[in-house]
Structures are given as structure tokens and as C-alpha cells.
Amino acid sequence: MDILLWLVPSAVITVLAMGWVAFLGREGREQDREEVVRRLGVALSKEKTRERSRRYAAPQPPPDRSTGVAVRVNRDAS
Secondary structure, eight states: OGGGGGHHHHHHHHHHHHHHHHHHHHTTOOOOHHHHHHHHHHHHHHHHHHHHTOOOSSOOOOOOOOOSSOOOOOSTTO
């Protein structure tokens, strides 16, 4: 158990840093409700248009037919 005591200072510093950052991140979070609703509407409308135009850059390759036997490619034939 004594060997784990070297972890205590780093754990204490980590917890203090997490608390400090959490406290600082709380300030300035007040936003206008109208602005938040407008942003939500814009994000939801983008999501609908993104689903309609979803295309893949390359065609899907045909699935491999597995025979259950590993076949090594012959590289000397080229």
C-alpha cells in the first residue's frame, strides 16, 4: 500500500484542476432563449437536408465470397 502513496499528490492536483476548470467554465453561460431556439431550428433543418443528400464518394465493392480457405496471391506472375 505504501508504494501507491506517490499517486496521492498527482491525484489531488488533478482533482483541484478539474474543479477549477469546472468553476471557470460556468461563468458566461447565460444565453438568450430566443437565440438558443433559433440555433436549434437551424441545426435541425441542416440535419434533414444532410440525410437527403448523403452519397458515397466511391461505389461499394462487391462482397468477397469466402470459401473458408486462405489463398495467397501469386506476385511472381506479374
